[in-house]
Amino acid sequence: MxxxxxxxxxxxxxxxxxxxxxxxxxxxxxxxxxxxxxxxxxxxxxxPVSPSPRRPCRCRSISSESSTAASAASDTVEEDAEPAETYDEDEDEELDPQAEVCYLDPDADPEAIREWELDFCSRPILDARGKKVWELVVCDATLSLQFTRYFPNNAINSVTLRDALASVPEALGVPLPDRVRFFRSQMQTIITRACGELGLKAVPSRRCVSLLLWLDERYEAVYSRHPGFQAGTRPLLALDxxxxxxxxxxxxxxxxxxxxxxxxxxxxxxxxxxxxxxxxxxxxxxxxxxxxxxxxxxxxxxxxxxxxxxxxxxxxxxxxxxxxxxxxxxxxxxxxxxxxxxxxxxxxxxxxxxxxxxxxxxxxxxxxxxxxxxxxxxxxxxxxxxxxxxxxxxxxxx
Structure with missing residues (x-):
């Protein structure tokens, strides 16, 4: 008892x-x-400290009065819950959904960013050929580093990913990290191989909280406003x-x-x-x-x-x-x-x-x-x- x-x-x-x-x-x-x-x-x-206004990404706000649980994702995009974060209309109008992100917080210490979070997957966007666009998204846990790049679906392999990751230090003036976290099990082979060739430790983990929240925000602020957006498209690589x-x-x-x-x-x-x-x-x-x-x-x-x-x-x-x-x-x-x-x-x-x-x-x-x-x-x-x-x-x- x-x-x-x-x-x-x-x-x-x-x-x-x-x-x-x-x-x-x-x-x-x-x-x-x-x-x-x-x-x-x-x-x-x-x-609580508010994110820097220079930071492109803003995460959700949770209060005692209106706390809600993270519910399971629905089968279709239309049924997704309304995002908790709010957006400034003037900022949204300035966003170019076809632009790629290359950002480093000027207040951040580049040498201190020793871990990245990574996603490499298709998006609900069609290119001029009528094929799904793929995207690499990289950030750190504080969102001081943010990097995205689009790819055609016929260029998805470990070499493409390796070269793209290698370009981040050159573009942002930061060293390569020690570890890279990713949350899609289906991409483990490609990501592990690409990271291995760069001497990085690939860590399969759903503790990519900043990345997951940023993807949720990008869906609302970027993907859904892209001219090639396909409403109702289910994720190609759903979480296991x-x-x-x-x-x-x-x-x-x-x-x-x-x-x-x-x-x-x-x-x-x-x-x-x-x-x-x-x-x-x-x-x-x-x-x-x-x-x-x-x-x-x-x-x-x-x-x-x-x-x-x-x-x-x-x-x-x-x-x-x-x-x-x-x-x-x-x-x-x-x-x-x-x-x-x-x-x-x-x-x-x-x-x-x-x-x-x-x-x-x-x-x-x-x-x-x-x-x-x-x-x-x-x-x-x-x-x-x-x-x-x-x-x-x-x-x-x-």
Whole structure:
């Protein structure tokens, strides 16, 4: 018999219930829920910083009053949700949808940009031959670097991509990065080969948050206004969503808990990530436009393990991007890389357990998809060995 914490969305209340949670089939390790919430450091007020007006791309804004979840993308373009960001009409009129982007924030340190995010895929645009146009899109996590280039569909190969990537340093005066993240599994061979020839490490990962949001913005501001735009065109290379598989034994913890932290504490955890934790990953909350109240409770999952450091090290190599509850199967699902999904744990589908799982998902939705994963030596401890800030995002419309 274990204890679970139910989160009541919209009120930030925690109700404690005792729930029998059986081990997943074939799992010798006990996985349970705990009523303990993650401890956190003192609150500190942080004023969100607006993106520079010189920056072509603006990400969405999420507020406590009107937070919405990142819903699953629909089959057709017409059914896509209305974008959260707003546009200045004068700026939109100046945009040339056929122009390519080559931009570096003058305030950025070129030598500090050591990681790029990349997409290389077709767009819902036809060229003069009636064929789909392809586009390379490159940025960094802060959107200080932005680069795009169009290609005909008969020039798509690793050599084309390699040469295009090699031209970015020359065009923008920046060095080649150490790592390049990409989120389309279907392009892994081409991207890995092109990056390998340039001495870059290609990392398959859906933690390309800035890139995904920029693509969403470009769809509205650029692609849909291109003279060759084809409304209703489905993405050529849709994101994979495979059936979840069994979690490897080395990733199994001793206990796990639905927990919550005030937004102010989450920000502090992210800011102190490099100082306090050996493992984990954050998100640029200012760039993403999160404007939640400091007291807004952000849901998460805490994992207790007697071998917390090795567990955190293994988890750190997974490129964790999201956690979700599958109430139909009574499972907690961990998504990582570009197409990896694990059944992190199962639970008995009682009405009470289902209600708590649904409440956790509702709390995540109320925070615009923001949630976290923490690994601790003990759920009563004052710190974390690993902390990952996660964000549910819909697949890009292209």
């Amino acid at each position: 274990t204890t679970a914490t139910a989160i009541v969305a919209g009120h930030g209340l925690a109700l404690r219930r005792s729930l029998p949670l059986p081990n997943p089939p074939g799992r010798p390790t006990t996985v349970s829920l705990s009523a303990r919430s993650l401890p956190h450091a003192r609150r500190r007020t942080i004023v 969503n495979p059936f979840p598989t069994t979690l490897p034994e080395n990733l199994v913890g001793d206990k796990w808990a639905f927990v919550q932290l005030p937004f102010s504490a989450v920000r502090e955890e992210v800011e102190s990530l490099e100082r306090r934790y050996a493992f984990g990953a954050g998100l640029d909350l200012d760039l993403l436009g999160f404007e939640l109240d400091d007291s807004t409770l952000v849901p998460g999952v805490a994992v207790e393990s007697s071998r917390a450091k090795p567990l955190a090290a293994w988890m750190n190599g997974l490129e964790i991007c999201a956690m979700e509850v599958d109430t139909g199967r009574g499972s907690l699902i961990l998504s990582a890389g570009v197409s990896t999904r694990y059944i992190y744990s199962g639970y008995e589908k009682t009405p009470a357990a289902t209600q708590e799982a649904e409440a956790w998902e509702a709390a995540k939705k109320a925070c615009g998809g923001l949630h976290f994963l923490a690994i601790q030596e003990n759920l009563n401890s004052d710190g974390c060995v690993g902390f990952w800030l996660l964000l549910d995002l819909p697949p890009p419309p292209v």
